[in-house]
Amino acid sequence: MTAHVYELSHLEALEAEAIHIFREVAAEFERPVLLFSGGKDSVVMLHLAAKAFWPARIPFPVMHVDTGHNFPEVLDFRDATVERLGVRLVVASVEESIATGRVRERPDGVRNPLQTVTLLDAISAGGYDAVFGGARRDEEKARAKERVFSFRDEFGQWDPKNQRPELWSLYNGRHHRGEHIRVFPLSNWTELDIWQYLATENIELPTIYFAHQREVFRRDNMWLAVSEFTAPREGEEVTTLTVRYRTVGDIPVTGAVESTAASYDDVIAETAATRLTERGATRADDRLSEAAMEDRKREGYF
Amino acid sequence: MELLRFATAGSVDDGKSTLIGRLLYDTKSIFEDQLESIERTSRDRGDEQTNLALLTDGLRAEREQGITIDVAYRYFATPKRKFIIADTPGHIQYTRNMVTGASTANLALILVDARNGLVEQSRRHAFIASLLRVPHLVLCVNKMDLVDYDENVFNEIKAEFRHFATKLDIADLTFVPVSALHGDNIVHRSANMPWYDGTSLLHHLEEVHIASDRNLIDARFPVQYVIRPQAQTNHDLHDYRGYAGTVAGGVLKAGDEVVVLPSGLTTRIDGIDTADGPVAEAFAPMSVTIRLADDIDVSRGDMICRLHNQPRVTQDLDAMVCWLSDQPLHVRGMYAVKHTTRSVRAQVRDLTYRIDVNSLHRDESATSLELNDIGRVSLRTTQPLFIDEYRRNRTTGSFLLIDESTGATVGAGMLL
Numbered sequence: 001m002t003a004h005v006y007e008l009s010h011l012e013a014l015e016a017e018a019i020h021i022f023r024e025v026a027a028e029f030e031r032p033v034l035l036f037s038g039g040k041d042s043v044v045m046l047h048l049a050a051k052a053f054w055p056a057r058i059p060f061p062v063m064h065v066d067t068g069h070n071f072p073e074v075l076d077f078r079d080a081t082v083e084r085l086g087v088r089l090v091v092a093s094v095e096e097s098i099a100t101g102r103v104r105e106r107p108d109g110v111r112n113p114l115q116t117v118t119l120l121d122a123i124s125a126g127g128y129d130a131v132f133g134g135a136r137r138d139e140e141k142a143r144a145k146e147r148v149f150s151f152r153d154e155f156g157q158w159d160p161k162n163q164r165p166e167l168w169s170l171y172n173g174r175h176h177r178g179e180h181i182r183v184f185p186l187s188n189w190t191e192l193d194i195w196q197y198l199a200t201e202n203i204e205l206p207t208i209y210f211a212h213q214r215e216v217f218r219r220d221n222m223w224l225a226v227s228e229f230t231a232p233r234e235g236e237e238v239t240t241l242t243v244r245y246r247t248v249g250d251i252p253v254t255g256a257v258e259s260t261a262a263s264y265d266d267v268i269a270e271t272a273a274t275r276l277t278e279r280g281a282t283r284a285d286d287r288l289s290e291a292a293m294e295d296r297k298r299e300g301y302f
Numbered sequence: 303m304e305l306l307r308f309a310t311a312g313s314v315d316d317g318k319s320t321l322i323g324r325l326l327y328d329t330k331s332i333f334e335d336q337l338e339s340i341e342r343t344s345r346d347r348g349d350e351q352t353n354l355a356l357l358t359d360g361l362r363a364e365r366e367q368g369i370t371i372d373v374a375y376r377y378f379a380t381p382k383r384k385f386i387i388a389d390t391p392g393h394i395q396y397t398r399n400m401v402t403g404a405s406t407a408n409l410a411l412i413l414v415d416a417r418n419g420l421v422e423q424s425r426r427h428a429f430i431a432s433l434l435r436v437p438h439l440v441l442c443v444n445k446m447d448l449v450d451y452d453e454n455v456f457n458e459i460k461a462e463f464r465h466f467a468t469k470l471d472i473a474d475l476t477f478v479p480v481s482a483l484h485g486d487n488i489v490h491r492s493a494n495m496p497w498y499d500g501t502s503l504l505h506h507l508e509e510v511h512i513a514s515d516r517n518l519i520d521a522r523f524p525v526q527y528v529i530r531p532q533a534q535t536n537h538d539l540h541d542y543r544g545y546a547g548t549v550a551g552g553v554l555k556a557g558d559e560v561v562v563l564p565s566g567l568t569t570r571i572d573g574i575d576t577a578d579g580p581v582a583e584a585f586a587p588m589s590v591t592i593r594l595a596d597d598i599d600v601s602r603g604d605m606i607c608r609l610h611n612q613p614r615v616t617q618d619l620d621a622m623v624c625w626l627s628d629q630p631l632h633v634r635g636m637y638a639v640k641h642t643t644r645s646v647r648a649q650v651r652d653l654t655y656r657i658d659v660n661s662l663h664r665d666e667s668a669t670s671l672e673l674n675d676i677g678r679v680s681l682r683t684t685q686p687l688f689i690d691e692y693r694r695n696r697t698t699g700s701f702l703l704i705d706e707s708t709g710a711t712v713g714a715g716m717l718l
Contacts, residue, residue: 006553006585007513010305010384019589020548023527027602027643051577052546052589055539056531137375144374164711165373165398165626167405168700169548169587170640174709188386190377 011197015048018185020169021148022052022132025183026059028173029130032183033090033123036062036082038074038206039248041134043081044194045186047203049132050085061088063126065119067111068095069229069250077206092122109229110253120156129180130173138190149173150182191246195271199264208245211262215240222255246271303381306512309388309403309436311427312413317444321413321482322376322389325504328489331378372396373403382508392423397659397674398626400427401714404434405700408512411440411503416449416479419459422660425466429659432470433622433676433716435693437515440476442503446495447481453497469662471693474510478503516586517695521552521560522613523606524642524688524698529591544575544591545600550642550697551690554592554606555583562598563605563615563688569596571606586697603644605688613688613698619648619681620718621692622657623703625671627712631679633669637712638704639683642697646685647706654678671713679715692716 008016025032034049036042049058064078082089094111097103097118106113123131137143147166152158164172173181186194198205216223216239217232223243224230230252232238243256244267261267312318325331376387388403390396404410410431414424424441431439441463449455456479467475478487479498486492489504501509526547531539554560558571572593574584584590592606600606607613619639625631631650639648656668656677671677692699703713 006516006518007304008588010303010379013305013587016548016587016589020526020587023546023589024643027527053527053529054575054577054591055542055544056529056533138377144376145372165402165714167402167702167711167714168697169406170642170700170702172640172702172704172709172711174638174704176709188375188377190379190384192379193384 011193011200014189014193015051015197017169017188018045018048019052021171021183021185022049024171025130025132025173026053029181031126031128032060032130032132033126033128034058034060034062034132035119035134036064036078036089037134037248038064038070038078038081039134040194040198040205040209041136041186041189043203043205044189044197045132045134046081046085046087047201048185057086061090063090063092063122063128063131065092065115065122066094067115067250068093069111069252071206071208071225071245071248071251073208074206074248077204081204090122090126092118094118097121111250112253116156123156123180129175130183131180132183132185134186135184136186136189136191136194137184146184146187148184148187150184151175152180152182154178156180192268192271195264195268199268206248208248210267211242211244211260213240214243214256216243216256223257224255225251227251303379303383304512305384305386306409306507306510307386307388307407308409308411308507309390309400309407309431310411310413311390311400311403311430312392312423316392316413316415316418317482318389318392318413321442321444321480321488322387324482324485324488325387326376326378328485329378329380329504373399380504380508385507392427394423394426394659395674397426397430397676398624398714400430401434401624401626404431404436405696405714407431407434407436408515409438409440409507409510410436411442413442413444414459414463416443416445416455416459419455420462420466424463425662426659428463428467428470428472429662432472433624435471435696435716437512438474438476438510439472440478440503440506443477443479444482446479446486446492447484451479451481451486451492451494453495456498476500476506476510478506517551518585519552520611520613520690520695521554521558521606521608522550522690522695522698523547523554523592524550524644525600525602525604525606526643527602528600542593544593545604545606546589546591547643548589549584549586551586551695552608552611553583553585556580559609560594560606561609561612562594562600563607563612564686565599565604567596567598568609569594569598571595603642605642605644607688613690615686615688617683617686619679619683619687619689619701619715621679621681621701621715622718623671623677623679623716624714625673625675625677625712626714627705627710628673629705629712630673631671631675631677631713636706637681638706639681639687639701639715640704641687641689641701644685644687646683646687648681648683648703651680651682654680678718679713689717691718 103114215226217236244259374389390399390403480487525545529544533539572595575591655664655666690698699717701715
């Protein structure tokens, strides 16, 4: 950005918009919290939050809804990031929800759908009134109509017919006690924008995002990692491939893609050329039904 | 690479969803699995061709009804620009959605069916784009394939619209004849319309000059958040006090003499900070942090501007309001008002007239505004606001009306 040309690049414009959103929430809400998973979107989101309040520290904690089925690389990354930025980390544990009987483990062992209860309990326990999430509108059909400020009732439920119009850059966060809003500062960012920003800002990501060797097996048209939580069934052959992850979810439901992309430039080139959406290629939890995301949003998942 | 936001309006039948689907598809912004998914849905529904419109139908209810409700945001990019589409339905019951989508748009794309020409809806959309002061308008005459790509049909519609547009305030108007279904003039110039000497729609979207659309003249900085680290460990930060916000207009420079409203106290900009270092100047829509030379009281809702170019400080608002709620506007009712970073209360003094968005006639006998109505309203606020005319600055000229008990956003106002 040069001084005499009063233009912003698209990334600068998106960044400015996100910073505006963080500041607006910090000003109008009492207890915000930022959902941080160590995934690339939450990493960008946290980076933006740090910029928004610079040179002060981020004035709210970060929360990780931990299913217990994380990639260990991601957990390490989470801890290192939190320490570097000097933010408080709150871990909401799905395992604990299972242990205390708040939810029941599913027969297929998939824990993503269980996160909703853990998340809502943690929001309630912490008295949080604004929850930042890294969701983008381009990710999935049901998110195209999400607002930046998404109103949830006391059960965390989302009613598409009950959201507020968002005009100009005026965000109306008025709410009743017991209600909280979800805020999505990355609403207008695409997957490519995220990668371009990560590259431009030289932001560190968990290593699994870049090409590495891993033992995987094929299931449901995806490459799943062999791990303590996922064992191949009979007939599923284990092979070692050079792969990377485009999205970070739980090990049992997140597919790797074959790739040799080892740097940001590589990943961006691959992403620009790719024919499958991020979630379509690699998230089994969205395939359950065509309106899966919509259903889970109604339940308060995200 | 710049960012361009455009609003699309059109009804189910005039092919808007197909046009968007075509834009996404031809710029390779649709992914294979999305295409597979709509192919499957089209087959299941018994459609003859893959309905590109399905790409933009997200919610289950609307997929079932086959129409789109609410504002949906779509994204695509070419090597030249990144685009955000605010896609809104065309029916009159969704005026509020078009108003919402148009509020941030640099450009409005209006679709007309070549067979029908201008209809009520097209006029309504043009009026809304003009009211929301969308700087650029493109009229796409679609389904040219169904009128044999006839130049006369296109010219007639063009002339009719030009005549209609003289009543509106439209600065930049472009006409493109297209066939969304077959792709004519969407991304590539059409071989079927050699008489057309303009560019394709996409080329226009990539090239239209938007950098000058912002107000770079009237310096306006609404204070959004006060940053005070007060760190004991870092001595430099201990006294740091920065006023964070998004520049709403003009260009602010380090060293500028400024005045802070509402106090009227004057000072100088000591520096303009960002997390990436200080900047010599800041312009809209940059989000920055301003440090002032003097230790004066500044808080959220205040505005920093130049002494000799100040916004109007007033408690009397006269505005065009679009009603967004199914609870009607109450004259004499109290509402909360949000203007930039400032929140006040206001009483509706008078509803001067309601405007018929189709005929553009003013109904001065109207006693209320209902959902999707647009009217001229006067309000009296409890505290002064620092305003500009909406035509001069879309940020400092706009506000929200909020229901105090439900918290819902009930009205969108544009100051006259």
